[in-house]
Amino acid sequence: MIKLIKCTPEDVETLQNISIETFSATFGPYNTEANLKGYLKKAYDIKVLQQELSNRNSEFYFAYEDDEIAGYLKINILDAQSEKMADDFLEVQRIYVREQFKRHGIGKKMLEFAIKRANDLGKNRLWLGVWEKNFAAQNFYHSLGFEKYSSHRFTMGDSVQTDFILKKELRK
Numbered sequence: 001m002i003k004l005i006k007c008t009p010e011d012v013e014t015l016q017n018i019s020i021e022t023f024s025a026t027f028g029p030y031n032t033e034a035n036l037k038g039y040l041k042k043a044y045d046i047k048v049l050q051q052e053l054s055n056r057n058s059e060f061y062f063a064y065e066d067d068e069i070a071g072y073l074k075i076n077i078l079d080a081q082s083e084k085m086a087d088d089f090l091e092v093q094r095i096y097v098r099e100q101f102k103r104h105g106i107g108k109k110m111l112e113f114a115i116k117r118a119n120d121l122g123k124n125r126l127w128l129g130v131w132e133k134n135f136a137a138q139n140f141y142h143s144l145g146f147e148k149y150s151s152h153r154f155t156m157g158d159s160v161q162t163d164f165i166l167k168k169e170l171r172k
Contacts, residue, residue, distance in 0.1 A: 002109045004073065007060035012049050015060060018072055019044045022096035027156075030133070035157030055080050061113065063097070063106050070101035073110040075117055083152060083165070085127060090118040092128040111144055115170065124171045129154070129163035141166050 007015055020040050028036050042048070052058055057080035063071040074094035076082065081091040092114050097106045118126055127149065130137050146166040154163045 002106055003064050004061040004113050007062060009053050012046055015049055016044050016046060022098055025099050031156055035159050039156045063110055065101055070106050071097035075114050088124040090123040090126050118170055125167055125169055127165055127167040129165055132162045132164055
């Protein structure tokens with residue numbers, strides 16, 4: 001059974017650990033050790049995560065399979081979005097599944113939950129960024145109705161990469 005539970009400020013160390021674990025597993029093989037370490041230190045610093053957890057326009061959720069954390073989700077609205085978007089968008093900023101839980105339906109469950117939150121909050125569209133070379137993730141998102149909308153640059157140390165921005169219309 002998969003369930004999502006909202007993170008609290010007391011979860012910050014667990015959130016930091018799972019963030020570093022899943023980001024490293026996903027992007028570590030494609031980046032230099034120095035670029036990866038620098039990014040992890042900056043993006044997943046305890047103080048940064050505490051600020052993100054306390055932002056009323058951001059929400060973090062742990063995804064549990066049985067009683068073990070299988071992944072996590074971060075969603076943003078309004079000024080918490082990582083790109084300037086219209087107010088009717090909800091951003092799925094982070095969606096990560098731990099290696100041993102991949103292909104268990106957890107990513108789909110988290111996206112379904114994000115859609116529910118978007119509907120609850122009166123949002124008409126979801127968006128997310130996905131690395132241009134992460135073909136498995138792109139195929140996954142396309143299978144759930146996301147379409148390419150635009151792109152932006154993502155910098156990790158001295159490496160400038162491209163993320164595709166995908167969107168999903170919830171109401172047409």
